[in-house]
Amino acid sequence: MKGVKLHVRVLAIVLMLIGAASTAWQIFALNIPVSADTEEPVWVIDTRISFTARPKNPIKVQMYLPPSWSKFITLDESFVARNYGVNIDDLEHNRTAVWSARRADGQQQLFYRLMLTQRSNTRFTNEEPGPQFRESPDLQGVEKVAVEALLKPIREHSADIETFIREAIKLINNTDNDNARLLLRNDYSQINKSRVLELLLSSAHIPVEQVHTVRLASGVSQSPELWMRSYNGQRWLYFNPETGSFGMPKDRIVWWTGSEPMVKVDGGHHLKVEINSTQQTVNSITLAQSIQEARDGNSWALSMYSLPLQSQQTFEIILMIPIGVMLILVLRNIIGIETLGTFTPVLIGLAFRETQVLWGIIMFSSISALGLGLRSYLEHLHLQLLSRLSVVLTFVVIVMALISVLGHQLGLDRGLSIALFPMVILTMSIERLSIVWEERGGLHSMKVGFGTLVAATLSHLMMSYSPWIYFVFTFPGILLVFMAFMLALGHYRGYRFSELLRFKALIKDGN
Template sequence: MKGVKLHVRVLALALLLIGVASTAWQIFVLNIPVSSETTEPVWVIDAKLSFTARDNSPVKVQMYLPPVWSKFITLNESFISKSYGVNTDVVGDNRQAVWSARRAEGNQQLFYRLMLTKRSNSRFSESEPGPQFSESPELIGVEKVAVEALLKPIREQSADIETFIREAIKLINEPSNDNSRLLLGNDYTQDNKSRVLELLLSSAHIPVERVHTLRLVSSVAQVSELWMRSYNGKRWLYFNPETGAQGLPNDRVVWWTGDEPMAAVEGGRNLKIEVTANQRTMNSIMLAQSIAERKENKLWALSLYDLPLQSQQTFEIILMIPIGVMLILLLRNVIGLETLGTFTPVLIGLAFRETQVFWGVILFTFITALGLSLRSYLEHLHLQLLSRLSVVLTFVVIIMALISVLGHRLGLDRGLSIALFPMVILTMSIERMSIVWEERGGVHAGKVGIGTLIAATLSHLMMTYEPWAYFVFTFPGMLLVFMSMMLALGHYRGYRLTELFRFNAMIKGK
């Protein structure tokens, strides 16, 4: 016996650990939310391209798109155009959309929409290898002298690539430095400062490239912001060419790299780009599912969310039955509540989903009372058990049909829902209650009937509790946890709560 108990305990512990581990893995690895009401912000970026096409000429429009290695996860992107074909290509480290049309004339508009989330992208890595050496440009005359004059203090005041670049940016933006002013040529635009920075760093054999970003701010017209980046042998370093600040802010999205503009048109003129960003909220479970679909995560294919919607709705009900059974197990084995059968209260509780508890209790009590009256009458006819049950079942069906018809005539929708009561369960409940009545009296039969309704009501409340329904459906590993608890209660031989009250009265009597 001890070996059996040990076996049960080990099995229960194993099921508990597996259930908890699978749930924790879904929460912390797959980032599945623990609540159905959890929402997360997502960003929708709209780009509008407008231009004038040359009459009856082929048109080709190219626009850079955010790369796959962006630190944000792309949920969806769409291309909207009329009479244009669209393709996406990978050009170096960039992605590019290409709209094309054989003939176009007049004003044209193209639209691009991107939805992304700030969740970390597994493809994003600051340690992705990059170039570590750059050929020095050939300089002559005063330009060569100015570059060498700037590089000398930069080398003296820097210790590594990061500090070297920051010192270079600092000197370029210093208005009193004659060498910087010479190289800038009185052109203090950000684009020209970036050119001079590239010149200085290339002369020091430090590779650097331009990074164009957009800022995630709602209701503000977006203008691409230029940053510079360089690979120091371990990771990519991002710098603001105006301030020298190192590191991209969290609200910046890398759109493309290089010297070329965001978009270009062939066969048209007066190209204009308008970019706007808006923040929205999205249900976290839908967000997690969208991310899994974008990543083609095969583990999500094993999720219940991958089933058709109708099947999902069915399993949302089925998966809650073990919770109702667990409650009945506690009520019977620990508390000592007597019911008609083991799973009868659970099935009645399921029927309460449509009738609601109040009307369900009334209809169940009414039909059971009529069935008991018929059962008492049939007892005098000395029928066999199977025949008696068949007659009672038919009587229950007739009563349910009459209640449905009367409910429809009187405009009572709850009367129609009586058809959802399990007929066989009602029949067996009537039979069992009549047997209890004969063996232990009407008072005890009434207690058992009341206990059944109490258990059915509690199980209904448990099985229809929305947070529980979501949690079990999303994390089915919890069923293993319930199974381990059922195994642990299987060897419970202690007093029930109702028995403690009984023996307490006996002790007081002594």
């Protein structure tokens, strides 16, 4: 016996660990929310390209797109252009979209929409290494002298690549520094300062490149902002060449790298680019599913959400049955409530989904009372069990039909849902109640019937609680945890609460 108990305990622990691990993996690895009401922000960035086409000239528009290594996860992107073909090319660090048309006249408009989430993209740091060394440019004359003069204090005041670049930016933005002014040629525009910064760092064999970013802000029309970045051997370091601030802000997305413009047009002029972003809220479960689809993941193939919608609605009910069964197990083995079997209260609780609890109790009590009367009458006829059950079943159907018709005539729509009560369950409940009546008396039969209704009501409340329906349907591994709990209760031999109350007087007398 000890070996069997140990076997059950080990099995329960294994099932609990598997169920808990499966649920934890879905929550933490797949980022599936634990609540159906959770919503998360999603950004929609709209880019409009407008230009005037040159008559009788082929049109080719090239636009940089956000790279696949962005720290944000792209959910969807779409291209809208009338009479244009579009192709997407993957470059070393960039992606480009190319619109093309044989002929176009007048004003032209092209649209690009990007939808992304600010959830962290783990590929951002793992799949995009960069160069760590760069050949110094061949400088001559005063430029060489100015660069060497600037590098000397930078080396003295820096300890690593990060501080080196920040010191370089500080000197370039210093309008009183003659060497910086010479290299800038009195042109303190952001593009020119980025050029000089790149020249200065290249002379120190530090690779650096331009990155163009877009800020995530609702209702603001904006232009890409220029930043600089360098790879330190472990991660990319981002710097603002205007202010020298370090680290890319959380509300910015890298759009493309390099010194070329965002959009180039062949066969057109008067180019204009507008970028607008808006924030929307999306249900978290929909967002998690979209992320897996965007990553081409197969993890959702084993999810209940991969089933057809009608099957999903069916399994939402089926998966809740173990919760009702577990409740009945607790009520019978721990509390000590007597019911008509284990599954009868659960099935009655399922019927309450349509009739609601109050109407369901009234209908169950009424039909059971009438059925008990008929069963008592049939007992005097000495019928065989099969014939007796057949008569009771037919009587139950007739009563259900009469209640439905009467309810419809009285305008009580709940009376129509009586047909959803399982006829066989009602028939067997009447038969069991009558047997209990004969063996234990009418009072005990009423007690068992009352316990069945209480258990069915509690089971219905648990199986119809929306947060639990979502959690069990989304994380079916939790059913293994329930199974482990059921196994643990299988060897419970202690007193029930009802028995403690029952023998309370004996305990006092013993003391």
